[in-house]
Amino acid sequence: MNNWEYSESIESEKIVNIEKKYGNFIDGKFVTPKSKQYIDTISPSTEKILSSISIGNQQDVDYAVASAKEGLKKWSKTNPSERAKYLFKLARLIQERSREFAVLESLDGGKPIKESRDFDLPQVAQNFFYYAGWADKLDIAWGSEQYKPYGVVGQIIPWNFPLLMLSWKVAPALATGNTVVLKPAETTPLTALLFAELCEEVGLPDGVFNLVTGDGSTGSHLVNHKDIKKIAFTGSTGVGKYIQKSLAGRDVGLTLELGGKAANIVYSDAALDEAVEGVVNGIFFNQGHVCCAGSRLLVQEDIEEKFIKKLEKRMQTLNVGNPLDKNTDVGAINSKDQLDKIEKLVNEGVADGGDLFQIECELPKNGFWFKPSLFTSVQANYKIATEEIFGPVLTTLTFRTPEEAVEIANNTEYGLSAGIWTEKGSKILWTADRLEAGVIWANTFNKFDPASPFGGYKESGFGREGGRHGLLSYLKVSS
Amino acid sequence: MTDIKKTYKNYVHGKFVRSESGKVYSIDLKKEKYEIPLTSKKDLRDAVTSSKEGFKNWNQLTMYNRSQILYRLSEMIEGNKDSYISLLEDHGLSKINSKNDINNAIDTIVWYAGLVDKWEQLTGNLNPVAGEYFNISHQEAIGVTFTLSSNSISLNELIKSILPPLTVGCSVINFSDKNAVIALKLSEDINNSDFPSGSLNLLSGKFENVIEDVGGHVEIKHAAIYEKISKKSSEILGQKASESVKRISILPSTSGISSILPFIETKTVWHPKGK
Numbered sequence: 001m002n003n004w005e006y007s008e009s010i011e012s013e014k015i016v017n018i019e020k021k022y023g024n025f026i027d028g029k030f031v032t033p034k035s036k037q038y039i040d041t042i043s044p045s046t047e048k049i050l051s052s053i054s055i056g057n058q059q060d061v062d063y064a065v066a067s068a069k070e071g072l073k074k075w076s077k078t079n080p081s082e083r084a085k086y087l088f089k090l091a092r093l094i095q096e097r098s099r100e101f102a103v104l105e106s107l108d109g110g111k112p113i114k115e116s117r118d119f120d121l122p123q124v125a126q127n128f129f130y131y132a133g134w135a136d137k138l139d140i141a142w143g144s145e146q147y148k149p150y151g152v153v154g155q156i157i158p159w160n161f162p163l164l165m166l167s168w169k170v171a172p173a174l175a176t177g178n179t180v181v182l183k184p185a186e187t188t189p190l191t192a193l194l195f196a197e198l199c200e201e202v203g204l205p206d207g208v209f210n211l212v213t214g215d216g217s218t219g220s221h222l223v224n225h226k227d228i229k230k231i232a233f234t235g236s237t238g239v240g241k242y243i244q245k246s247l248a249g250r251d252v253g254l255t256l257e258l259g260g261k262a263a264n265i266v267y268s269d270a271a272l273d274e275a276v277e278g279v280v281n282g283i284f285f286n287q288g289h290v291c292c293a294g295s296r297l298l299v300q301e302d303i304e305e306k307f308i309k310k311l312e313k314r315m316q317t318l319n320v321g322n323p324l325d326k327n328t329d330v331g332a333i334n335s336k337d338q339l340d341k342i343e344k345l346v347n348e349g350v351a352d353g354g355d356l357f358q359i360e361c362e363l364p365k366n367g368f369w370f371k372p373s374l375f376t377s378v379q380a381n382y383k384i385a386t387e388e389i390f391g392p393v394l395t396t397l398t399f400r401t402p403e404e405a406v407e408i409a410n411n412t413e414y415g416l417s418a419g420i421w422t423e424k425g426s427k428i429l430w431t432a433d434r435l436e437a438g439v440i441w442a443n444t445f446n447k448f449d450p451a452s453p454f455g456g457y458k459e460s461g462f463g464r465e466g467g468r469h470g471l472l473s474y475l476k477v478s479s
Numbered sequence: 480m481t482d483i484k485k486t487y488k489n490y491v492h493g494k495f496v497r498s499e500s501g502k503v504y505s506i507d508l509k510k511e512k513y514e515i516p517l518t519s520k521k522d523l524r525d526a527v528t529s530s531k532e533g534f535k536n537w538n539q540l541t542m543y544n545r546s547q548i549l550y551r552l553s554e555m556i557e558g559n560k561d562s563y564i565s566l567l568e569d570h571g572l573s574k575i576n577s578k579n580d581i582n583n584a585i586d587t588i589v590w591y592a593g594l595v596d597k598w599e600q601l602t603g604n605l606n607p608v609a610g611e612y613f614n615i616s617h618q619e620a621i622g623v624t625f626t627l628s629s630n631s632i633s634l635n636e637l638i639k640s641i642l643p644p645l646t647v648g649c650s651v652i653n654f655s656d657k658n659a660v661i662a663l664k665l666s667e668d669i670n671n672s673d674f675p676s677g678s679l680n681l682l683s684g685k686f687e688n689v690i691e692d693v694g695g696h697v698e699i700k701h702a703a704i705y706e707k708i709s710k711k712s713s714e715i716l717g718q719k720a721s722e723s724v725k726r727i728s729i730l731p732s733t734s735g736i737s738s739i740l741p742f743i744e745t746k747t748v749w750h751p752k753g754k
Contacts, residue, residue: 126609143601145735241721248717249710256724413723432748442750449608453616453747459724467606469616469745477737 006319006327011113013324016104018190021052024060024213025196027067028206034059039215041189044110045323045332045367053189056214061181061221064210068152068179069227071207075179076149078205080136087132087175089202094125097198101191105163106323108190110332110368111286113324123448124167127466130450131171134471138176141468147475149177150230150253154222156243157192158235159185159334160289160390166192168454168465169232170209176474178230179208183222186215187335220246228252232473234291237388237414237459255463255473257291257455259388260416263409264294264445265431267402268303270421274443276310279394282419282445284318284330284372288392289338291460292417294445295389297396298405304398308376315372316359330392333368342370342391349375349384349395380408388414402427406434415457419445438464487659489516489683490666492529493676498522504685506660508569513660518684520692526652526680527698530623533650533677538620540675542596548673549592549642553585555668556634563634566664570632584634591642594739598647601736602743611752618743620648621726622700625693627686629705630657637662639733640705644742645679649701652680654693656706659683687712694719694727701726701742705733 023032033054040049054060075083094101101124102116111120138147153173157165162184173180184192192211199209212218216239223231223246230253233243237258247254264282266275282294299307323331333339350356354375363369373393378385384395399405409418418437420428428442438456441447448454453469455461463473488495502517516522537545556563560581567577603617621644628640641653655662666681686693686708693702694716702716702725713729720727728741 143736145737237724241724244721244724245718248721249714251729258724428750432746438744438746440746440748442748444612444749444751447608447610447612447749449606449610449612449614451606451608452614452749453606453745455745457744457746461724462726464745467616467747468604472740477732 009326010322011103011324011326013103013107015100016107018051018104022189022193022213023054024056024064025193025199025209025211026064027070027210028200028204030196034063039186041108041187043107043367044187044334045364047366050108051190053186053193053213055186056183056212056218056221058221060212061218061225064181064212065152065225065227067207068181068210071179071205071210072151074205075208076177080138080177083175083177084132084135086202086204087128087135087171090198091125091128091132093198093201094121094128098122098125101163101194103324104194105191106331109159109162109188110323110334112328112331113326114328115286120161120164123450124163127164127167127450128171131175134172135175138471138475141471146478148478149474150476151178152228153178153180153230153232153474154225154228155180155182156219156222156231156233156235157182157184159188160286160291162188163191163195165234166195169234172465172470173232173474174208176471178474181210181212181222183212183214183219186213189213223247230254230474232463233257240461253476256461257463257465258459258461260291260293260414260456260460261296261386261388261412262292262294262417262419262437263296263298264419265298265405265409265421266300266303266307267405267422267427268300269423271423271443272303272307272310275421276307276314278419278421278443278445279311280314280318283394284392285446287330287333287370289334289390290446292439292446294417294419295394296385297394298399298408299396300405301398301400308374308396312357312374315374318359318372320359320361320369320371321364330372333370333391336368338390339368339370342389342393345384345387345389346373346393349378349382352379352382352384354378354382354384354395380411386412402431406431410436413459416460417441484511487513487515487663489518489522490663490669490681491526492533492680493670495666499525506657508660509571510569515659515663515683518654518682518689520689522682523652523689523692524696526682527623527696529677529680530650530652531677531698533675533679534620534623536675537650537678538648545648546592546595549588549595549646551672552668553588553592555671556581556585556588559668563664566661567632567634570661572632580633580635584638587635587638588642591646595646598736598739602740606747613750613752614747616745616747618647618745620644621742621744622649623652623698624649624701624703624742625652625654625699626703627706627708628653628655628658628662632658632661634661634665637665639738640703641679643731643733643738644701644703647739647742649742650678652682652699654682654684654686654689656683656685690715691719694725695722697723699725701728703728703731703741705730
């Protein structure tokens with residue numbers, strides 16, 4: 001229990017300047033949408049309307065793709081080291097205006113300022129900085145073979161890390177000589193719109209980066225556009241499959257970064273206090289709105305009771321509330337829709353027979369909130385143990401042997417990430433070799449770096465983002 | 480004295496088998512006419528079952544061991560060169576072209592044999608992350624892989640549609656149509672090269688008969704198409720594949736490191752550094 005309450009420490013909203021209404025960013029400038037259709041974007045922590053954004057239609061997408069096609073003519077003639085400089089400059093501008101971006105991200109998406117300020121924004125800037133340096137080294141990145149860019153790339157990104165996902169997509173695409181049409185998520189478009197201003201500021205050639213806001217229908221127009229040469233998508237496995245199906249039979253590149261249901265395996269010989277920290281960070285980071293969240297705790301049977309006790313105690317210290325309060329650990333759920341999904345799955349978990357522990361805390365009256373939750377006494381076939389909840393809900397399963405841990409961990413159609421907690425090095429390597437997952441955190445969790453490839457096995461998608469491997473998502477072998 | 484003509488069969492799990500359907504199709508060469516298995520959906524499923532086990536069998540061998548098995552295949556072909564040359568001649572190739580093709584095929588096998596225990600040094604690396612972490616990206620074989628070989632009358636082209644996935648540790652179901660007699664002949668040398676059961680299966684037939692199952696079977700993790708197929712076929716394959724987010728490669732690279740990239744998954748492992 002909290003013996004000491006924190007005093008409020010609120011980050012000021014004054015630093016951001018939000019327009020009442022936004023258009024699209026096409027051909028190097030903000031333009032009035034042809035669709036003339038708008039939707040409000042709200043702050044999920046207060047339900048206050050922040051701004052109004054356009055729902056791009058076919059004509060808006062046509063315009064953006066045409067602009068990207070035109071932009072490609074210039075961009076492909078731009079010297080690679082010049083391309084690098086634009087990206088370096090963007091990285092610098094992001095660093096300079098980092099606080100502004102962080103506040104805007106927390107306002108629009110509901111994530112704690114502690115995370116947007118100390119995680120998202122530093123990673124965003126670093127990502128542009130990292131890929132900038134590859135722009136003039138593509139000929140040596142993967143041996144001497146000739147790779148070339150796809151051309152016009154369509155990118156569709158989710159609402160959980162809006163600007164970070166933008167940087168994961170845009171930086172490598174531009175570094176490799178492609179031009180971009182980006183569609184951010186309809187609930188979190190504001191930081192992408194601010195990023196567009198930076199592109200204008202650095203003088204990125206017109207048409208190289210284009211932004212069309214909108215919902216699934218806008219994304220669909222982009223996927224089905226005849227002049228798109230590659231689609232990069234991050235989001236749910238359901239939508240990923242739909243995109244893959246839509247592109248069947250077309251010569252369009254595709255990379256998918258989809259859902260997950262990661263196992264976080266705690267062996268009985270783990271450093272338990274560190275493991276508790278890692279498990280908490282693994283699931284409650286960003287309200288659990290993380291595709292690689294460690295949402296299935298696999299704990300060795302002989303330490304279950306002890307571990308759960310420690311875990312519940314630690315969970316109780318989490319501060320849930322105003323995302324702009326610097327003491328907040330868990331912010332608002334991103335949208336009403338998402339909150340409904342989480343509540344539905346959690347109710348099913350209780351109905352199935354799972355034991356639910358939720359921390360004691362007061363939730364704000366307005367906005368969308370969910371208490372950090374832990375399920376025990378769960379059977380492997382419960383929905384809460386198989387479906388991605390994408391919220392602050394951890395499900396516990398137990399195992400006796402390492403073989404059993406691996407079997408349970410792999411018993412899912414997903415394969416994005418996994419965690420291993422043990423002090424025994426050989427057991428880490430043995431386990432890591434057998435886990436079907438693209439990212440494995442041993443004695444740590446939810447660590448990211450622009451230099452480190454990220455992406456899934458199985459139905460968690462294909463292709464990698466980050467590192468040298470991330471370049472391959474935007475290059476094809478020239479024939 | 481009457482010459483004895485060989486009956487060619489599918490090669491599944493280390494055995495020479497007819498199609499369970501009993502169906503065949505003809506390949507009419509200059510001298511000989513062969514009736515070879517018209518692979519059915521059931522045959523394909525049997526091959527997948529075999530390949531699933533084959534993937535485990537192939538992967539539990541060391542890279543050094545796998546490398547030697549591939550090299551062994553080149554030795555076997557070298558010993559039977561004349562019979563391959565005459566088979567290609569019967570397909571209508573000139574003697575010199577036939578000879579060159581077999582020599583090229585042997586060179587291709589030797590190249591991949593030597594790559595088995597090296598490719599990961601070229602595709603994986605440590606990642607210089609900004610923090611006190613050990614971070615390594617290494618690769619694993621994607622699993623059971625289906626390959627549709629090119630229709631060109633060439634052992635070398637056939638080999639190029641088999642070895643890239645096999646080199647990285649996938650088990651392979653190779654499917655051939657117009658060049659199937661060459662493929663089924665190759666299975667004899669494969670059978671003599673110590674490949675573990677199911678690591679490499681060879682089927683003959685018409686791709687359109689099995690296309691939906693290739694796309695839809697969840698145990699096939701990757702389908703690589705080395706022959707130009709119709710837009711319609713490509714649509715069916717892609718649509719079925721999307722149900723399980725299956726990887727599809729249409730006309731992938733057939734040389735260099737880029738030839739193996741479609742068949743590997745990158746796994747990145749993090750660990751903190753500390754005292």
